[in-house]
Amino acid sequence: MSERPATPLLDxxxxxxxxxKLQKAQLPQLAEELRSEMISAVSTSGGHLGSGLGVVELTVAIHYVFDTPDDKLIxxxxxxxYPHKIVTGRRDRIRTLRQGGGLSGFTKRAESEYDPFGAAHSSTSISAALGFAISNKLANKPGRAIAVIGDGAMSAGMAYEAMNNAHEAxxxxxxxxxxxxMSIAPPVGGLSHYLARLVSSGKYLKTREIARRVFGRLPKPVEKAARKAEEYARGMVTGGTLFEELGFYYVGPVDGHDVLGLVEILENVRDAKDGPILIHAVTVKGKGYGPAESAADKYHGVVKFDVVSGKQDKGPGGGPPAYTAVFADALKAEMERDEKVVAITAAMPSGTGLDKVEQAFPDRTFDVGIAEQHAVTFAAGLAAQGHRPxxxxYSTFLQRAYDQVVHDVAIQNLPVRFAMDRAGLVGADGCTHAGAFDLAYLCTLPNMVVMAAADEVELANMVHTMALHDSGPSAVRYPRGNGRGLAMPASPQRLEIGKGRIVREGKKVAILSLGTRLEEAEKAADMLEAKGLSTTVADMRFAKPIDEEMVRKLLTTHEVAVTIEEGAIGGFGAQVLTLASDEGLIDAGLKLRTMRLPDIFQDQDAPAKQYDDAGLNAPHIVETVLKALRRNDIAVDADAGAIA
Structure with a gap:
């Protein structure tokens, strides 16, 4: 995309x-070189850009002041x-970010001792850092724990739960x-930075400690009033009252891009005997790269791009629409039809397509921040009042709200509709973002309807079906990526709950597909037919309730039946196995096999490679059928049927 920048100091x-080992005066140059290197690296690999650009100076200052990795940085x-990875022994691999066999796009314990805790979902750092700090305290070890929390992560309740307990450290x-x-503080200037240096200084802390001793000798009511007066006076100036109430000594707001100022403040904090301490650093997402600073999303996530122009390489365009866009269009149509339909997301408006929905229906679209638990119960309250939320x-983020799905939605049988984007494997984001478990954790719940879209037309049909389903909760799962290029109908179809469809009919082999493996199932059927094995392919549509009538028919009229899904064990295949077991079909000699994601956490790679490694492409279906028939005489082309 461009030549690598000159980085003599970073080298x-x-x-x-x-x-x-550097002089403090060299740190601003190091920060600039680090920023240039990060921009160059992400331009070749894609990934999260804006967030890392905003913490370059913080990265340099933290590693300069604290003794990492003995001091734990989360x-x-x-x-x-990304800047942290560059200066912790991984610069030579930084251009492999998010690629198969390359560096993870997140912190990862297995990757480096400088990554003490993996964090790909948000708002976990303070809890984890508290664990590290208390462990050191109990073991009488000197190490500190530093949590850098931002990019919206403070909007989640877990962060405040940890802060409420942090005084123990x-x-x-x-x-x-x-x-x-800028969600908490106004832009900082010289005065606020001066105050931050002042309140973090040893002189101030020593004075405060003397005052505390004096307070301690006063009658209790006077002591309490004096302490509160000091805290509230400082809080009115610096904005730290909330954090003080949670047990933190607050420093800030500070300029997060003044590396020398950060070093001074961090040195004061490092040497302070008060604690725990919270430093409020104001930064600019995308800092130092014009195209990112001027973009609406600050280049939060990017594909490969040209460094000079900032133009992203999004390919030739055209082709089938993304499932996310299909969902957004279908939901907008339902909101136009029914004023009681509302939309909720948890800090992912663009990722879920709700940014487009919000443009059309700003009063009925709600972004609640990184607060999935709240989002689900908020939706339950809306449903209880007669709205259709x-x-x-994302499938992987809904895991964070499982108790709310159970307690607040399913037990009360409230008609909340869950749209689970990124179901199945997700490529470059790896195992932390893979939607592997939603089928298993939702299919166990009474009252829940669980659907999986095989293509973009089916997704539109399922959104329409959910909008009209008021007798209980429902969910639809769909993958990252694009549809099959099918023509969208003028109007969606309302599906009968718990009923699948036969895509092609055969006599010997039955493939029961749930979700977008349907295309691979059809390819496998072609391969089996070419070998003389007549094959039925069914798009089951529903993981719960399963189409029991169809399952019974397929299992009793075919010699081999294979289920296939893009989920972990315990989902659709388990439902079919349970039915077959309960009704004695297995005892009758049925050859029933289930195909699902393997019992591992799969690392990042191209989606086609991931599904090939998972054994869920057409050749694997054929191989499963042949093994069940004990036919080893037919060679299967391992490359056939792979997803392009």
Whole structure:
């Protein structure tokens, strides 16, 4: 995309210990070179750009002041960590980000001792850092724990739960709030930075300690009033009252791009005996790269791009629509039809397509921040009042709200509609974002209807079906990526709950497909037919309730039956196995096999490669059938049927 930048100072840095050998005056240059290197690297690999650009100076300052890896540094959300990876022994691999066999796009314990805790979902850092700090305290070890939490992660309740308990760690815990969207404090200037240096200084802390001793000798009511007066006076100036109430000594707001100022403040904090301490650093997402700073999303996530122009390489365009866009269009149509339909997302409006929905229906579209638990119960309250909420949350993020799905929705049988984007394997984001478990964790719930779209037309039909389904909760899952290029009908079809469809009829082999493996099932059927094995392919549509009538017919009229799904064990295949077991069909000699995701966490790679490794492409279906028939005389082309 462009030539690599000249980085003479960064070239001397292999590990953070090398940063600590530099003079303070050299740190601004190091930060600029680090920013240039990150821009160059992400331009060739794609990934999260804006967040990392905003923490370059923080990265340099933290590693300069603290003794990492003995001091534990936790990034939250982990996609801010690219500059950190460059200076912690991984620069030679930084252009392999998010590729098969390359560096993860998040922090990862198995990757480096400088990644003490994996963080790809948000708002976990303070809890984890508290665990590290208390462990050191119990073991009488000197190490500190530093949590850098930002990019919206402070909007989740878990962060505040941890902060409420953080006093146990004393001065071993440092939390740095990376406020990159101005959601808490106004822009900082010289006065606020001066105050931050002042309140973090040893002189101020010593004075405060003397005052505390004096307070302690006063009558209790007077002591309490004096302490509150000091805290509230400082809080009115610096905005830290909330954090003080949660037990933190608050420093800030500070300029998160003044690396020398950050070093001074962090040195004060490191040497302070008070604690825990929270530093409120205001940063600019996309800092230092014009196209990112001016973009609406600050180049949060990008594909490969040209560094000079900022133009992203999004391919030739055209082709089938993305499933996310199909969902958004279908939901907009339902909102136009029915004013009681509302949309909810948890800090992922663009990822779920609800940004487009919000443009059309701003009063009925709600982004609740990184707060999936709240999103689900909020939807339950809306449903209890007669509205028809669609809760659009990635499959992997809905895991965070499972108790709310059970307790607040399913037990009360409220008609909340769950739209689970990124179902199945997700390519470059790897195992932390794969939607592998939703079928298993939802199909166990009474009252729940669970659907999986085989293509874009089916997705539109399922959104329409959910909008009209008021007798209980429902969910639809669909993958990342594009549809099959099918013509969209003028009007969607309302599906009968719990009824599948036969795509092609045969006599010997039955393939029961759930979700977008249907295309591979059809390819496998062609391969089997070519070998003389007449094959039926069914798009089951529903994981719960399964189409029992269709399953019975297919299992009793075919010699071999194979289920296939893009989920972990316990989902659709388990439902079919349970029915077959309960009704004695297996005892009758049925050859029934289930195909699902393997019992591992699969690393990032191209989706086609991931599904090939998972054994869920057409040749694997054929191989499963042949093994069941004990026919080893037919060679299967391992490359046939792979997804392009």
């Amino acid at each position: 001397q840095i292999q590990y953070p210990s090398d940063i600590r 990034w939250d959300v982990g996609h801010q960590c 004393g001065n071993r815990l440092v939390v740095i709030l990376n406020d990159n969207d 669609f809760c659009a949350i």
